[in-house]
Amino acid sequence: MKALILKLALLFILVILVQLVVGHHTFEIDSRIDSLDKQLKEGIDTLYLGDCTNTSHRKWERDRRTLAYILERKIPGYKLGVLTFNSYHMDIYLEFIRYIAKSKHKIKRVIIPINLRSFSPSWDRMPQYQFEKEKILLKRGIYALFLRAFYRPLRLLGIDWYTISREEYLDTPVFNGTLRCGKVCDYNRIYSKKYSKEDIKGKILLFYMFSLSQEHRKIRSMLSIAGIGHQNNIQILFYITPIDYQSCEEYFQGEFTKRINENSSLIKNLLKKEKTAVLDLSTALDSSCFTWKDTFYPNEQLNISGREKVGEYLSLFLKEHN
Template identity: 25%
Template structure:
């Protein structure tokens, strides 16, 4: 009889010991993963020595921007976020460099956290949106600029504009280790948790080469053709207008997918979102390329707005808002604006947001 009683007790002790050992293993594994994770987060946003390659220094800077945003989210300091590229600020020392975010904030009584940098696009914004979706304290409003130039192949094949390292870093920030990660790490056979985290967030190659050969066919024909009577500087600028804005934009374009991902993640997070197409120097493009330039920009803008609208996303088309004299950097076909141009963009955004604001409420409701 004693033996029959001792068997269940032994099993209970064995089960309890097993559970205890598993808990210890999970706890130790989680601490190891957390240590490797924190090391990657810190190193990724730390400025390397002057002797490091320039690309590594650039990556660290943009990673630091992402880390600062994550920390601001955790503190609840982001009431509204404005995603933009280099168009956000000034590019002329002869006038104030007041940003669009500052002017819009003043017009609407908003405290806006800007996230902007050269060539920033939805390739990055969708990762920021995932960071927002996983945060406990989220902004109530997100403004997302869309630059038609970011639909060209540079954003998928040129390291400067791909921001591959910062995409990986944002994915790292959005997925801190949990106990559920420990078994996958243990069975992977990789002893170094930092190496395992790096492999987990690594970005795959775009794989869009065939698509861009197709959608760039017309653009490349235009670039190969010459226009008589142009100075060398004008001929170069003409090439840039074609290269930047004459890529065809089908529904399968990867940047469309990035925009839809951004919208879906922000919607899932309950964030009121406004997308808008940033102004393009249509007059300058027409003078050097011809009427086909204006038609292409208009058609591209329509396709982007329609695609987003079909997904239930509010998108304001400002692509043809401004005349040629409000664009700066005249030797380069880009979207940089003078102070008056930036103010007009801020005013257009403020007017559109006012239609969606509850009277007496300075911040849009969810």
């Protein structure tokens, strides 16, 4: 038995050693990070980090030009790089900024959207929106090497990088202002085909009606981004994405715009202290600029007219801060 245990121990050590070499190469490289490396090498000077507001969300929309595409054509003097993903948010942007700051290819500025919905419990705490694997991939150094090599075997042993479990997520409290209004699971009828006015109201409450605190982890990430930008001479240009506030007002008369303005003001004040530019577009567009019928509740998804207008605003914002 002694021989067996010794041989198994030896096998275990050998597997770990081989895995250190092999695991690093078999770790699935995310195509978006590959794309970032490629763009940095190509010498871009401005990077647009986007979210779902960048793209078209209606299948029948004829003009499917993205916001980034429109913006690129409005700022011919800039070499614009683009990296977007539907559910990206401040945490993953922070890792991207860290990654860029350590890159040998320097860029001048980064445009980052602040999607107010991303601070909501449904987005902030959703397990699949934590992007833990991408965060590992974006890290550098020995720690990252180790994590990449043992990412799969550790997951195999049940050590998961989703820091929030599905149960924890569904248990997250929902607030209207500072008033607690149930948990995420109470509002989780996202894909229901039959929905009432109450359902829509519930969704708006879940996504936008919270009172943002400066202690929010995504606020801290946002401020860290600003700090890293200053330290590395990268100009960070934030903009708060527009929301269909007119439609939302129908459900929370007077309250909705007030709450959005409060939350936006907090963000603007904090960034002002950090001497970082921010463009507030939260209530800049009217209802005709949005397309959210497929999701049944008003939100920030833009149609081509909305993307055109935001592109215009951003181009002016860029020129203003050049």
